[in-house]
Amino acid sequence: MSFKDHANNPYASLSPAVWRGSTVVFDSFEDFAVRKTRQPDGYSYGITGTPTARGLERRIADLENARHCVVVPSGQSALMTTVMAFVRGGDHLLISESCYGALKTFARQWLSAMGVEVEFYPPTLDAGIEALIRDNTKMICLEAPGTVTMEMQAIDTITAIARRHGVLTMMDNTWASPIFFKPLDHGVDFAIEAATKFMGGHSDLLMGAISLNDDERYATLRQTQSILGQATSPEDCFLVLRGLETLELRLLEQGRKALEIARWLEAQPLVETVLFPALESHPGHAIWQRLFTGNGCLMSIVLTPAADERAIGAFFDALELFPIGASWGGTHSLIAFYPASEQRARQYAPTDQPIIRLSIGLEPHADLLGDLEKALGAYGEALKG
Ligand SMILES: Cc1ncc(COP(=O)(O)O)c(C=O)c1O
Known part of the structure; x- marks a missing residue:
């Protein structure tokens, strides 16, 4: 929201407002009956975020060169929410062994139990990933450099192969942040940031961000965020907006x-x-x-x-x-x-x-x-x- 947008910012404050609220009220029965279906971008209830969250999502999307962004309560939640939105029982999921540990545990203990075929691949496999792709491969999870062990991945090589096979890619980009690497410009479908780290920047909050270009997938992701109850605190959104300034x-x-x-x-x-x-x-x-x-x-x-x-x-x-x-x-x-x-x-x-x-x-x-x-x-x- 711009400081020049006086309709939405009547105080003309240079800093963004913190909009709290679970409940959005409607002027009439007619209004409610029509407006309550305004998702994914309208507001009908606090679960999908207030204008403070939307302002932050816009800022992060701009940094990532993305059309859309969804913020969620932690980096971990950003990884899980993206997988839950697009991967189903019977699908094959490829995860780099140096992806963030909680994603691997979630895949091993929950997704496997739900019938997802989970396979960990060597982080430096690069073009060799093609040999692992099956008819039912749905998504490849990447992270560069990898958590703790710091292997690099040839992101563009992997995304070119994935696109050829109609496989989705999700990359945890927290180490470089969009300042030093913009995953979507290199063919990645979902760019994940643990905003807890650099974006927040002051060790006082947890947050995650998922950025993407595709409109349909955005609707699916927004619905998943909402259905899984992944609501993000407006105060934390304000703090990340402030973190982004520096x-x-x-x-x-x-x-x-x-x-x-x-x-x-x-x-x-x-x-x-x-x-x-x-x-x-x-x-x-x-x-x-x-x-x-x-x-x-x-x-x-x-x-x-x-x-x-x-x-x-x-x-x-x-x-x-x-x-x-x-x-x-x-x-x-x-x-x-x-x-x-x-x-x-x-x-x-x-x-x-x-x-x-x-x-x-x-x-x-x-x-x-x-x-x-x-x-x-x-x-x-x-x-x-
Ligand atoms: C690379 C990376 N991704 C994701 C996460 C998870 O973020 P959060 O702590 O916000 O859940 C972390 C946390 O350490 C991380 O280092």
């Missing part, structure tokens, strides 16, 4: 710092590998360079192996600027740990060692480096002991 600035700064820190970490003797596609050493670097225009702030590292992975505890406990916690993409740096057992349980993994994941925030660069240097020192001591 999205590009934050991303450029956090991405720049993350690349410098990744290069520094790569040069440290106690760091075995840095999994970050903007580094020349990353196996997916050429794909990243060809498709993406920048890098996110999230990286994974593998330390020189220790006899006992509890030595990593010394690294974590020495840190002062990296709180330990789930999520990423906010203004505060964060750190998380994924044990070796998780890597070994996977069919396709770049390492059998524990992975440490770092999200780089807006703290001074030198302070972050100093903190990491101290933590590596503590890890070195723990290795000796």
Whole structure:
């Protein structure tokens, strides 16, 4: 909604209004009888969103070069809602093994039980995906770089194959955000963002966004969002709208710092590998360079192996600027740990060692480096002991 749109913005506020409300009232019986069927874009009840949500959806759609966007209460919900809208029992669903964990669990435990043929494919399969497509393949789920293990996928190669076979594609684009990669421009049908991360940007809300071009699929998706009861808080929509005001600035700064820190970490003797596609050493670097225009702030590292992975505890406990916690993409740096057992349980993994994941925030660069240097020192001591 524009600040010049005085009919809808009588206060002429420069910032968007927060419209709350479950109930939309009608002027007459006649009005109700006609207007209550105004979906998907009209309002008849709060479940499909208020003007605040619509304003946010418009902004995200513009960023994604999309005709439509649907916001939902979390990134996880964006993945599930898209699959639930289009995949049915009897369909075959292909999921990259490095897709977000909750999507894989949902597929394994719920979709399989509902008769969906779920198959996980190696994240770097690229053109090889064609050999996995069956007559009943309905959707391919992609994520680049992959959650925790950070593999890149040749998105354009996969979407060209999928389109040739009439298969839908959904890509989790949270790492790059639409600032650095616009999935729909590369043939993806559904671009997913966990707005919890960069778009919100301040670690104080959860939200997901699904962007797409096709009008019919938009109607299906809006209905699914509504029927599954995936209503999004107007206050959170306001906060994401505010986050979007600084999205590009934050991303450029956090991405720049993350690349410098990744290069520094790569040069440290106690760091075995840095999994970050903007580094020349990353196996997916050429794909990243060809498709993406920048890098996110999230990286994974593998330390020189220790006899006992509890030595990593010394690294974590020495840190002062990296709180330990789930999520990423906010203004505060964060750190998380994924044990070796998780890597070994996977069919396709770049390492059998524990992975440490770092999200780089807006703290001074030198302070972050100093903190990491101290933590590596503590890890070195723990290795000796
Ligand atoms: C890549 C990616 N996609 C989706 C999600 C899920 O988002 P949310 O936490 O909003 O459910 C996450 C959360 O960590 C994520 O990292």
